[in-house]
Each structure stands twice: as C-alpha cells, then as structure tokens.
Amino acid sequence: MKEPLSVYIHIPFCVRKCRYCDFFSAPCGDTQRKAYTAALVREIREYPLLPEDPAYAESGKYDIVSVYIGGGTPSVLKTEETESILAAVFDRFGITDPGQCEITMEINPGTVTPEDLHALRQAGINRLSVGVQSFNDSELALLGRIHTAADACAALDAAKRAGFENISLDLIGALPGQTMPEYMYSVKRAVSLKPQHISVYSLIIEPGTVFAGMLEENRLPELPDEDTERQMAYDCQRYLEENGYRRYEISNYSLPGYMSRHNTGYWTLRQYRGFGAGASSLVGETRFTAAADTDGYIRAVNAGEKIPCTTEHLTQKDRMExxxxxxxxMRDGVSRTDFEMLFGCSVDEVYGNVLRRQEENGLIICCGGRIMLTDHGTDVSNRVMAEFLLD
Ligand code: SF4
Incomplete structure (x- = not known):
C-alpha cells in the first residue's frame, strides 16, 4: 500500500524583511536566486529521502497528498524557476496528474502580476496562500509589508481570473495600536473577497525582530491587552461562522471542503519531505532540518555533499505527545482508534488521568471516539497541550 507523503519546498527570499518576521528569509539578488533554484532542483531530483539512510524507501512508492511552496516569498521566483521546481517534484514522485494533488504556493500581493498568476496556474499550482495580513494601509506600513490593501484586493481578483478556485488569505490580529473596529474591518474585508480559506493569527513579538527592538525602546504603539485579544478572536470566529467558514483548527477557517490538506498533514503526523535551506522533514521516525544557510546549502548541493542538517530520532513517547x-x-480533535493503530495501546492507558482531569475542568470533551478541546480549552490551548507532555 502506498504511504501518504507531503512535499514542502522552502524559498528563503523576500523583497524586504517585515518588521515582525523571524522566519528564515532575506532579500536576494538574481544570481543567488538562480543558483538556489538550480540547487533545489538538484536536491529534489537526486538526494535521498532520508540523508542518514540513502537506501531508505527509495524503492517505495508514495502517494503525494500535497506540495507546498512556502517561504519567504516564493512569488519572487520567475515563472520558469517555479516550473522547473514543480517539474522536478512531479518527476521524482511520479505525479502524472497534478490536479489530484493539492499544490499550494504562498504569494505576497506586492510581487505578482495577473500574467504571473496565470502562468502559475498553468504550471500546476492549484491553491494560493495570500499573505494579506491587514486591510488597513497604516497597519500594513507599520508591519513593514510591501503591499497596500488595494494591491491585496487586486491580487485576489487577478487570481480568480487566472482560474484559482482554492485561495487562502492570511490575516494577523492583535497588532500594535489596533482597535477592535480596525481588526473587524480587516476580517470583514477578507470575507467580502470570498476566499475559500482564511487563516487568522495573533501577532507574537519574536526576539530579534525589528518589533522586538521597538518594543524595548518604547517606540511600538501599545499592544491590545489579553482581554481585547480574546474578544477579537471571539468576534472574528462569530463573524466567520455566520458567513459559512468553519473553524477547523485554532487559527484556520474554511468553507466546506477547503481545509488545507497540507497543514492537516502536520497536525496528524503525516510524513513530509522538505527541500531547500531551512526546510524540515519528517520521514519514518526521523525529523531533520536543513541548516538555515542559503549559501551553505548551494555550496553543499553543487559539490554533491550532504546538506548540513540537525537530526532528531522521535521515540514512541515523542510521537504520542x-x-x-x-x-x-483541530476542531475534530484526535481519534482514539488512530491513536491505538499508531501506538498499539489505548489513549486511556497513556493519558487516562490527564483526560479525566481536563474533562472535569471543562477543557476537553470525549465523545464519539474522539477527544476535542472545548471553547474554553481552545482559549487556553497552550496550557492544555502542556499537560500531554509525558515524563
Ligand atoms: S514576506 Fe513573509 S517571510 Fe518575508 S519577511 Fe515578510 S513575513 Fe517574513
């Protein structure tokens, strides 16, 4: 039987660094971008799935569920570069009908023309994840985004005209100085554009970002307090649900049938192989992450050497956690049967006490063979999840 596998491709380039961003990405020139694309194509075509065991599963056949080109800003690539990357993926994994597979590309509204979008659709991309973040131009400027609200609307419109029928839009809430009406304005504008999927995250000030420096120097407008942030999440959820979007994961909403297949794989421990500098993989019981070093990555691949990476062997306990x-x-939580099939014992044998305690505290519900967070549990999800760490 074929094993399901997802493919992730990392493009570590952006036009300019956003002030809140701690992802592995940086501006690049033509020469570096071309060299990186060539190395990526070579890695996809020639490198083993598991660096430490080159023979691993090479003869096995995978059922590719999804391909995700993320970053960074993958839409800084030239169309022919994206085409060569996709061709390598299709050849390597024997994808003959890309339409059967969810193939997503992240795009930044400031980097695509209607012609680019048309070419991407023709190349086999069938889902877009559009980093809009806000529909208020002053918020976009504060975030350091390169686009305006009008650019975002134009990109969505052009994407639909190019034939994309599966579009996801990202928003960030709890921005510095943001009021509830300003936040809901963005949520409502997002819904008015009728994307099939909306992701809504709350801003986290990450160390080392421009925002972290501004906060330290008292130059950042005041962040919404915890109560306001929670109210934003409630109002957003209510509005999206009233408009047909189901919250299927803590930060993700979709119209029926449009849950992200790729991201659902991460939440259900599906195997994935990441290609490119900084990309992570989970193959068999090994998780490995290529070093976040673009030039080092290009050098290693050009020399046909092993790509520097950190490797972690997951134990049964790690996998259960x-x-x-x-x-x-996920809204539907976890399945007791899936747990038993994966680990050969019942979830109660391992987590019986935790489940009982959390159910009594109203944080989870167990019903229909599934275990799910309650609304209150979702509000304090980090605290609930921490209880599942095994000693
Ligand atoms: S476009 Fe995305 S990856 Fe690039 S700097 Fe901005 S937030 Fe980071």
Whole structure:
C-alpha cells in the first residue's frame, strides 16, 4: 500500500524583511536566486529521502497528498524557476496528474502580476496562500509589508481570473495600536473577497525582530491587552461562522471542503519531505532540518555533499505527545482508534488521568471516539497541550 507523503519546498527570499518576521528569509539578488533554484532542483531530483539512510524507501512508492511552496516569498521566483521546481517534484514522485494533488504556493500581493498568476496556474499550482495580513494601509506600513490593501484586493481578483478556485488569505490580529473596529474591518474585508480559506493569527513579538527592538525602546504603539485579544478572536470566529467558514483548527477557517490538506498533514503526523535551506522533514521516525544557510546549502548541493542538517530520532513517547498536542489543535480533535493503530495501546492507558482531569475542568470533551478541546480549552490551548507532555 502506498504511504501518504507531503512535499514542502522552502524559498528563503523576500523583497524586504517585515518588521515582525523571524522566519528564515532575506532579500536576494538574481544570481543567488538562480543558483538556489538550480540547487533545489538538484536536491529534489537526486538526494535521498532520508540523508542518514540513502537506501531508505527509495524503492517505495508514495502517494503525494500535497506540495507546498512556502517561504519567504516564493512569488519572487520567475515563472520558469517555479516550473522547473514543480517539474522536478512531479518527476521524482511520479505525479502524472497534478490536479489530484493539492499544490499550494504562498504569494505576497506586492510581487505578482495577473500574467504571473496565470502562468502559475498553468504550471500546476492549484491553491494560493495570500499573505494579506491587514486591510488597513497604516497597519500594513507599520508591519513593514510591501503591499497596500488595494494591491491585496487586486491580487485576489487577478487570481480568480487566472482560474484559482482554492485561495487562502492570511490575516494577523492583535497588532500594535489596533482597535477592535480596525481588526473587524480587516476580517470583514477578507470575507467580502470570498476566499475559500482564511487563516487568522495573533501577532507574537519574536526576539530579534525589528518589533522586538521597538518594543524595548518604547517606540511600538501599545499592544491590545489579553482581554481585547480574546474578544477579537471571539468576534472574528462569530463573524466567520455566520458567513459559512468553519473553524477547523485554532487559527484556520474554511468553507466546506477547503481545509488545507497540507497543514492537516502536520497536525496528524503525516510524513513530509522538505527541500531547500531551512526546510524540515519528517520521514519514518526521523525529523531533520536543513541548516538555515542559503549559501551553505548551494555550496553543499553543487559539490554533491550532504546538506548540513540537525537530526532528531522521535521515540514512541515523542510521537504520542505530538499526536496529542498537534491533533488537539483541530476542531475534530484526535481519534482514539488512530491513536491505538499508531501506538498499539489505548489513549486511556497513556493519558487516562490527564483526560479525566481536563474533562472535569471543562477543557476537553470525549465523545464519539474522539477527544476535542472545548471553547474554553481552545482559549487556553497552550496550557492544555502542556499537560500531554509525558515524563
Ligand atoms: S514576506 Fe513573509 S517571510 Fe518575508 S519577511 Fe515578510 S513575513 Fe517574513
């Protein structure tokens, strides 16, 4: 039987660094971008799935569920570069009908023309994840985004005209100085554009970002307090649900049938192989992450050497913990049967006490063979998940 596998491609380039961003990405020139694309194509075509065991599963056949080109800003690539990357993926994994597979590309509204979008659709991309973040131009400027609200609307419109029928839009809430009406304005504008999927995150000030420096120097407008942030999440959820979007994961909403297949794989421990500098993979019971070093990556691949990476062998205990706290992010929670099939014992044998305590505290519900967070549990999800760590 074929094993399901997802493919992730990392493009570590952006036009300019956003002030809140701690992802592995940086501006690049033509030469570096071309060299990186060539290395990526070579890695996809020639490198083993598991660096430490080159023979691993090479003869096995995978059922590719999804391909995700993320970053960074993948839409800084030239169309022919994206085409060469996709061709390598299709050849390597024997994808003959890309339409059967969810193939997503992240795009930044400031980097695509209607012609680019048309070409991407023709190349086989069938889902877009559009980093809009806000529909208020002053908020976009504060975030350091390169686009305006009008650019975002134009990109969505052009994407639909190019034939994209599966579009996700990202928003960030709890921005510095943001009021509730300003936040809801963005949520409502997002819904008015009728994307099939909306992701809504709350801003986290990450160390080392421009925002972290501004906060330290008291130059950042005041952040919404915890109560306001929670109210934003409630109002957003209510509005999206009234408009047909179901919250299927803590930060993700979709119209029926449009849950992200790729991200659902991460929450259900599906195997994935990441290609490119900084990309992570989970193959068999090994998780490995390529070093976040673009030039080092290009050098290693050009020399046909092993790509520097950190490797972690997951134990049964690690996998059980991840199964629970990633699975509980989803509205439908985790399945008792899946747990038993994966680990050969019942979830109660391992987590019986935790489940009883959390159910009594109103944080989870167990019903129909599934374990799910309650609304209150979702509000304090980090605290709930921490309980699933095994000693
Ligand atoms: S576009 Fe995305 S990846 Fe690039 S700097 Fe901005 S937030 Fe980071």
């Amino acid at each position: 991840e199964f629970m706290f990633l699975g509980l992010r």
